[in-house]
Every structure is written in C-alpha cells, then in structure tokens.
Amino acid sequence: MLSNDNATRPTTILLIRHGETAWNAEKRLQGHLDIALNAEGERQAALLAAALASETIDHIVSSDLLRARQTAEAIARVRGAEVGTDPLLRERCYGGFEGLLYSEIAARFPLEFAAWQARDVDGVLPAGANRGETFREFFDRATGAILKHAAAHPGKTLALVAHGGVLECAYRMALGLSLETPRDFKVLNASVNRFVVEEGALNLVSWGEVAHLQPAVLDDVG
Structure with missing residues (x-):
C-alpha cells in the first residue's frame, strides 16, 4: 500500500x-x-x-x-x-526520413521536408521501414508515457532515459508551449533535465544540465 x-x-x-x-x-x-x-x-x-x-x-x-x-x-x-x-x-518515428542525412531528406522528399521544417504538427511523413508519426501523435505518446510512469510511482524519483524528441515534448508540455512554435532551446546528449509531477501536471525544475560532461556535447537537431 x-x-x-x-x-x-x-x-x-x-x-x-x-x-x-x-x-x-x-x-x-x-x-x-x-x-x-x-x-x-x-x-x-x-x-x-x-x-x-x-x-x-x-x-x-x-x-x-x-x-x-x-x-x-x-x-x-x-x-x-x-x-x-x-x-x-x-x-519519434520518421518513416522514410530515417537513416538519411538532412540534406538527403530535403532532396528526396522536398514537400514533406518543407512541411517538417515549417512545423506542420499534423504533417504525414513518407513511408519507410517504419510508419512515421505526426508530431502531434508523437507528443501525445511521449508525454503520456512520462505521466504514466509518474502516476505509477507517486512521491518517488525516476530516471527516464529517452531521446531528444521526448525531451522536447516534455519541455513543451511543462512550459505550455504550442507545438507549432520553433524549437529555440537546446536538447543535449547525456543531459539531465529535471521535472516534478504534481496533481498530474508536469513542471520544469532545471534544463540541460551537462556540467558533468567535457567537452561540450551535441544539440539535437530538429
């Protein structure tokens, strides 16, 4: 109990x-x-x-x-x-974009690439080995998973190890940012990003802790 x-x-x-x-x-x-x-x-x-x-x-x-x-x-x-x-x-699953350099995506899928860069959150990605997700679908999945784990362990401290896109979704949820706005914050490899969940709401405590890493780490590109 x-x-x-x-x-x-x-x-x-x-x-x-x-x-x-x-x-x-x-x-x-x-x-x-x-x-x-x-x-x-x-x-x-x-x-x-x-x-x-x-x-x-x-x-x-x-x-x-x-x-x-x-x-x-x-x-x-x-x-x-x-x-x-x-x-x-x-x-996020990127469908036909996966495995390609950004320059290759732009050349092979110019319309889909333009919609992605313009932050069309319901834009459909081209078919690939995996079915691509819209950004809205991905946001709902990623934030739902975070809140699910928090609800399962009330009052505990959880380390959730994920990916740049998942971190972006959590940041947007915690700050109430529109999904359509450009990403103007860094999402760094091996960074620690601290949140609390209280009454079902995700709140940001600190972002992008990388003092433990030298030299500087790469930002996620999105």
Missing part, C-alpha cells in the same frame, strides 16, 4: 537524453532505427553515471532502443540497480 506521505509528495523525474551516436555526430536521422552509442557516447554515459551516483533514484526506465538502454545501463551499473524498458519512450 502507498503511504499517504508518498501520495502527497510530487514525483521527481530526471529526464535524460542518451549519449552520442555516430549518426548524431553526422546529423543522420535515427528515429526508430536502433543505433548504438559511439565511443564518445559511452564516455558521456560513464560520466553521467558517476555524476548521478550519489543521488536518490528509485526507478530507472529506458526507451527500448539500444542507445538509450546503453545509457540507462551505465547509470544502473554503478548503483547495482535494474533497468526497466518502455517502447513508449522511443524517439
């Missing part, structure tokens, strides 16, 4: 972007394609794990994609903890 104390305390969310991959470094769109961390990403994950080692974390949950799981497992390893996985924490 949940204690009344836990039920009345806010749930703390450490929302973490995975470490760097080779595709991040060359600006190749990953989406649901399962890309591992590169050597720099592994270094970032180890530094992140060391920085969080002294913090209270009750549960660690990761996207089921490899780059997020590797980052979460680094955090768990130094704590002797387990990692749960949730495919609802995956990056």
Whole structure:
C-alpha cells in the first residue's frame, strides 16, 4: 500500500537524453532505427553515471532502443540497480526520413521536408521501414508515457532515459508551449533535465544540465 506521505509528495523525474551516436555526430536521422552509442557516447554515459551516483533514484526506465538502454545501463551499473524498458519512450518515428542525412531528406522528399521544417504538427511523413508519426501523435505518446510512469510511482524519483524528441515534448508540455512554435532551446546528449509531477501536471525544475560532461556535447537537431 502507498503511504499517504508518498501520495502527497510530487514525483521527481530526471529526464535524460542518451549519449552520442555516430549518426548524431553526422546529423543522420535515427528515429526508430536502433543505433548504438559511439565511443564518445559511452564516455558521456560513464560520466553521467558517476555524476548521478550519489543521488536518490528509485526507478530507472529506458526507451527500448539500444542507445538509450546503453545509457540507462551505465547509470544502473554503478548503483547495482535494474533497468526497466518502455517502447513508449522511443524517439519519434520518421518513416522514410530515417537513416538519411538532412540534406538527403530535403532532396528526396522536398514537400514533406518543407512541411517538417515549417512545423506542420499534423504533417504525414513518407513511408519507410517504419510508419512515421505526426508530431502531434508523437507528443501525445511521449508525454503520456512520462505521466504514466509518474502516476505509477507517486512521491518517488525516476530516471527516464529517452531521446531528444521526448525531451522536447516534455519541455513543451511543462512550459505550455504550442507545438507549432520553433524549437529555440537546446536538447543535449547525456543531459539531465529535471521535472516534478504534481496533481498530474508536469513542471520544469532545471534544463540541460551537462556540467558533468567535457567537452561540450551535441544539440539535437530538429
């Protein structure tokens, strides 16, 4: 049975972007394609794990994609903890855009690329190995997953390891930003982004903590 104390305390969310991959470094769109961390990403994950080692974390949950799981497992390893996985924490699925450089997307799919860059939140992506999601569909999935985990663990501290797009969705929800507005905030590899959930509402505490990483890390490109 949940204690009344836990039920009345806010749930703390450490929302973490995975470490760097080779595709991040060359600006190749990953989406649901399962890309591992590169050597720099592994270094970032180890530094992140060391920085969080002294913090209270009750549960660690990761996207089921490899780059997020590797980052979460680094955090768990130094704590002797387990990692749960949730495919609802995956990056947005980009359909036919996946696996391509941004320049290649613009050349192959000029109309869809223009709509994406113009932030058409209901724009349909071209078919690929996976079915693409509109940004609105993705936002609902990602924020729903975050709130689901918070509701399941009231008053606890959760580390959710996910992707740049998931972080963007959480930031927009917490600040009440329209989905159509340009993204004017950074979403950094292996960053810690702190939220609390109180009475079902997501609130931002701090954003883009990367002091544990040297040199500077890459921003998500979107």
